[in-house]
Amino acid sequence: MKAFTHHTGIVGPMDRVNVDTDMIIPKQFLKSIKRTGFGPNLFDELRYLDQGEPGQDCSSRPLNPEFTLNEARYEGASILLARDNFGCGSSREHAPWALEDFGFKAIIAPSYADIFYNNCFKNGLLPVILKDSEVDLLFSLLFEHEGFELTIDLPQQVVRTVSGEIFQFEIDDFRKRCLLEGLDEIGLTLGKAETIKDYEQRRMAAHPWVFGAIK
Amino acid sequence: MSSKTLYDKLWDAHMVTQNDDGSSLIYIDRHVLHEVTSPQAFEGLRLANRSPWRLDTNIATPDHNISTDTEERSGGVAAIPDETSRIQVQTLDENCDFFGIKEFKMNEMGQGIVHVMGPELGATMPGMTVVCGDSHTATHGALGCLAHGIGTSEVEHVLATQCLVTKKMKNMRITVNGVLSHGVTPKDVILAIIGKIGTAGGNGHAIEFAGQVFRDMSIEGRMTVCNMAIEAGARVGMVAVDEKTIDYCHGRRFVPKDEMWLQASAYWRTLVSDDDAVFDREVSLNADDIIPQVTWGTSPEMVAPVTSSIPHPEAQPDVERRQSYQRALDYMGLQSGVPMTSIEVDRVFIGSCTNSRIEDMREAALVAKGRQVADTVKQVLVVPGSQRVKAQAESEGLDKIFTAAGMQWREPGCSMCLAMNADKLGPGEHCASTSNRNFEGRQGSGGRTHLMSPAMAAAAAVAGHIVDVRPWLKDLGHGETL
Numbered sequence: 134m135k136a137f138t139h140h141t142g143i144v145g146p147m148d149r150v151n152v153d154t155d156m157i158i159p160k161q162f163l164k165s166i167k168r169t170g171f172g173p174n175l176f177d178e179l180r181y182l183d184q185g186e187p188g189q190d191c192s193s194r195p196l197n198p199e200f201t202l203n204e205a206r207y208e209g210a211s212i213l214l215a216r217d218n219f220g221c222g223s224s225r226e227h228a229p230w231a232l233e234d235f236g237f238k239a240i241i242a243p244s245y246a247d248i249f250y251n252n253c254f255k256n257g258l259l260p261v262i263l264k265d266s267e268v269d270l271l272f273s274l275l276f277e278h279e280g281f282e283l284t285i286d287l288p289q290q291v292v293r294t295v296s297g298e299i300f301q302f303e304i305d306d307f308r309k310r311c312l313l314e315g316l317d318e319i320g321l322t323l324g325k326a327e328t329i330k331d332y333e334q335r336r337m338a339a340h341p342w343v344f345g346a347i348k
Numbered sequence: 349m350s351s352k353t354l355y356d357k358l359w360d361a362h363m364v365t366q367n368d369d370g371s372s373l374i375y376i377d378r379h380v381l382h383e384v385t386s387p388q389a390f391e392g393l394r395l396a397n398r399s400p401w402r403l404d405t406n407i408a409t410p411d412h413n414i415s416t417d418t419e420e421r422s423g424g425v426a427a428i429p430d431e432t433s434r435i436q437v438q439t440l441d442e443n444c445d446f447f448g449i450k451e452f453k454m455n456e457m458g459q460g461i462v463h464v465m466g467p468e469l470g471a472t473m474p475g476m477t478v479v480c481g482d483s484h485t486a487t488h489g490a491l492g493c494l495a496h497g498i499g500t501s502e503v504e505h506v507l508a509t510q511c512l513v514t515k516k517m518k519n520m521r522i523t524v525n526g527v528l529s530h531g532v533t534p535k536d537v538i539l540a541i542i543g544k545i546g547t548a549g550g551n552g553h554a555i556e557f558a559g560q561v562f563r564d565m566s567i568e569g570r571m572t573v574c575n576m577a578i579e580a581g582a583r584v585g586m587v588a589v590d591e592k593t594i595d596y597c598h599g600r601r602f603v604p605k606d607e608m609w610l611q612a613s614a615y616w617r618t619l620v621s622d623d624d625a626v627f628d629r630e631v632s633l634n635a636d637d638i639i640p641q642v643t644w645g646t647s648p649e650m651v652a653p654v655t656s657s658i659p660h661p662e663a664q665p666d667v668e669r670r671q672s673y674q675r676a677l678d679y680m681g682l683q684s685g686v687p688m689t690s691i692e693v694d695r696v697f698i699g700s701c702t703n704s705r706i707e708d709m710r711e712a713a714l715v716a717k718g719r720q721v722a723d724t725v726k727q728v729l730v731v732p733g734s735q736r737v738k739a740q741a742e743s744e745g746l747d748k749i750f751t752a753a754g755m756q757w758r759e760p761g762c763s764m765c766l767a768m769n770a771d772k773l774g775p776g777e778h779c780a781s782t783s784n785r786n787f788e789g790r791q792g793s794g795g796r797t798h799l800m801s802p803a804m805a806a807a808a809a810v811a812g813h814i815v816d817v818r819p820w821l822k823d824l825g826h827g828e829t830l
Contacts, residue, residue: 149668149671149675150672151647151672153647153785153787155766155785155788155789155790160768160790163384163413164384164413164433164435165432166387166388166391166435166439167388168391168500178789188432216668217548218547218551221547221581222483223483223766223785224482224483224497225385225499226385226499226500244551246548246551246581247581248496248497248499248578248583251499251502252499255501255502256501305369305370305515306369307367307369307370307515310369318505318513319396319398319505319508319509321513322373322505322508322513323398325364325365325373326509329364329375329401329509329510332365332375333375333510336375340475340615341608341611342473342603342604342608342609342612343377343378343473343476344404345404346404346603346604347405347406347407347450347471348404348450
C-alpha cells in the first residue's frame with residue numbers, strides 16, 4: 134500500500150451531497166481488468182459533454198464548461214473538498230482508483246459512505262472528516278481565493294490553511310498506522326497465520342458444515 | 349454484557365483476534381466472486397506469489413456485464429462481441445480454473461446474479477460471514493448471516509488470508525409492526541424505510557429488520573429488504589433466523605444433510621437478538637402507513653407514495669437538500685406538484701439482485717397476465733435472477749405470460765440495473781425499474797430511473813405511466829395476493 138504522511142496541494146470543489154460512485158466512475162469503465170488508467174474518466178458524465186467509452190482518447194473530448202472542476206483555477210488540484218455521504222452506492226474500488234489516478238491525494242468531507250471510506254485507505258488516499266461548519270468555511274475560502282491550497286498533516290491529524298487556520302480531524306489508529314507506514318495489510322495478516330489456523334480448527338469442530346461443501 | 353444482538357453474536361463467533369490498535373481480525377466463511385471486482389485481486393495474488401487460503405469457501409459466477417440476449421448468450425463467452433467485456437468474463441473463467449475455485453460459468457445451470465445464486469444454492473447459510481465485491485451483499489443477511497460488500501483490495505485480502513481487518517459497526521434496529529395492506533410489497537417497505545432515514549441514515553451501522561412485517565415476510569421478500577440496506581447507508585442488513593429461514597435452507601445443494609443438518613439448524617435457531625439486547629439506534633414504522641412507493645429523484649431517499657405529488661424543493665428546510673432536490677428535478681425533467689401517476693415511462697426493467705427471484709417474477713406476471721404493454725412503451729425487459737429462477741418461471745408458464753403481454757423474457761444477469769451491457773436507457777428516457785439505484789446515469793447516460801416493486805413496474809408497463817397497482821389487484825383472491 135502507498136504511504137501518506139503530509140500533503141500540500143491545490144483544492145478542488147465537489148459541492149454536492151451524496152456523490153455516488155457511479156458518478157465518480159461510470160459503469161462502462163468497470164470492464165477494465167486493470168487498477169490504473171481511470172483518471173481521465175473520473176466524473177466522466179459531469180466532466181465531458183459527450184458519452185465516454187472505454188479505451189477512448191479523452192484529450193480531444195469536449196469538456197463541460199459548467200463542471201466546476203474543469204475551471205482552469207482548479208488545474209492540478211490534489212485535494213478534493215466534498216459534501217456529506219461522499220462515495221455512496223456501489224462498492225467499486227474503481228472510484229478511489231480513479232480519484233487517485235486523476236491526481237487526488239486526499240478528500241475532505243463531513244462524512245463518507247462506509248465502503249468507499251474503507252476503500253480509500255487501501256490506495257493511499259486519505260479521506261479526512263471535518264465538521265459541517267468547517268467544510269462550509271473551507272468551501273467559502275476556496276471559492277474566494279484562486280489557487281487555494283491546504284496542507285494535510287496525518288501524524289498531527291490536522292488540516293492547515295496557508296494563513297494558519299488549523300482544523301483537527303479524527304482517524305482510527307489502525308488506519309492511520311497503515312497509511313503512515315504504507316503497510317502491506319495482507320502480509321501483516323499472514324503474519325498471524327497460526328492464530329487464523331487455530332481459529333479455523335475450533336470453528337471446524339463446532340460448525341463443520343461451513344467447510345468442505347463447495348467443490 | 350450477557351445480552352447480545354444478532355449482529356453481536358455473529359461478530360463474536362467470527363472474531364479471530366483483536367488487534368492492539370482497536371481493529372479486529374474477522375474470519376470469512378463464504379466469499380462470492382464475479383467478473384467485475386475480482387480481476388485486479390487475482391492479479392495482486394499472482395504478483396505477490398500468493399495463493400488462496402482456502403478453496404472451498406469461494407464461489408464465483410459472471411453476472412454484471414454479460415448479455416441477457418438469448419441469441420447472443422448462445423454463442424458462449426467466445427462470442428461476446430464487446431472485447432473488453434469478453435476479456436473480463438474470460439479472465440474470471442481463467443482465474444477460477446487456474447486457482448481451482450468453483451465457478452458457475454455463463455450458461456451453466458447455477459449461474460445467476462451473485463446475490464440470487466448464493467442463497468438459492470445454499471452456498472450462503474445462516475450464521476455465516478459472507479462477503480463479495482459488491483455492495484448488495486447485504487442481501488444474504490436475510491438468512492441471518494453477517495454479509496456485506498467489500499472493495500477489490502479486500503477481495504484480495506480475503507482470498508489470501510480468509511480474514512478481514514475491520515472494526516465493529518454499531519447496532520441499529522428497524523422495526524415495522526402491523527400487517528402490510530393488499531398490494532404492498534417488501535420493495536415498498538424498504539423504500540419507505542429509506543425515505544424515512546435517508547440514504548446516509550444507516551452509515552456506520554449494521555441494521556436488523558425486526559417486527560411482525562418481517563416475521564410474516566417470505567425469505568425472498570426479506571432478501572429484497574436486506575439488499576437495499578446499503579441504499580440506507582448500511583453495509584449490513586439482516587433478519588433473525590426463524591422457521592421460515594430453516595425451511596428455506598433445507599435441501600439446498602450446499603446445505604448439510606442428515607446428522608449435520610440437525611446440528612446446523614439447532615445452532616441457527618439461536619441466531620436471534622436477545623430480548624433485552626440494546627441497540628445503538630432504534631427506528632420504527634407502522635405497516636399501516638406504507639403504501640406503494642416510487643422514487644422521483646436521483647437518490648433512493650427521493651421517494652414518495654404513488655398517490656402523492658412530486659415535492660417542492662423550497663419546502664425543504666435545509667439549503668443543501670433544497671439544492672439537491674432542485675438538481676434532481678432538473679435531471680429528471682420533472683415539475684414539482686405534479687402527481688406521481690402522471691410520469692410517463694419509456695422503458696420498464698423487471699430484474700436485478702433486488703427483485704429477480706421467483707416470487708418477483710410471479711408478482712409481475714400476476715399483473716401482466718392477460719394485459720398488453722402500452723404502445724408508448726419502447727421496451728419491457730423481464731430478466732430472471734438466475735438460471736434456476738428462469739427454469740422455474742418457465743415451468744410455471746410465466747415467460748409465456750410476459751411475452752404474450754409484449755414483454756421480453758431474457759437470460760439471467762444484472763442487465764439494466766447498472767447497464768454494463770447493452771440493456772440501457774437512452775438520454776432522457778424514463779424507466780420504471782425494480783432495481784436499487786436511481787443515480788444519475790445509473791441505467792444509461794442521461795437515463796431517468798423510477799424505483800418501484802415488480803407489481804408496480806408491470807402495471808406501469810401496461811398503463812404507459814406510473815400507476816397505483818392496488819386497484820388492479822382487487823379482483824384477486826387472497827390466495828393470490830402479493
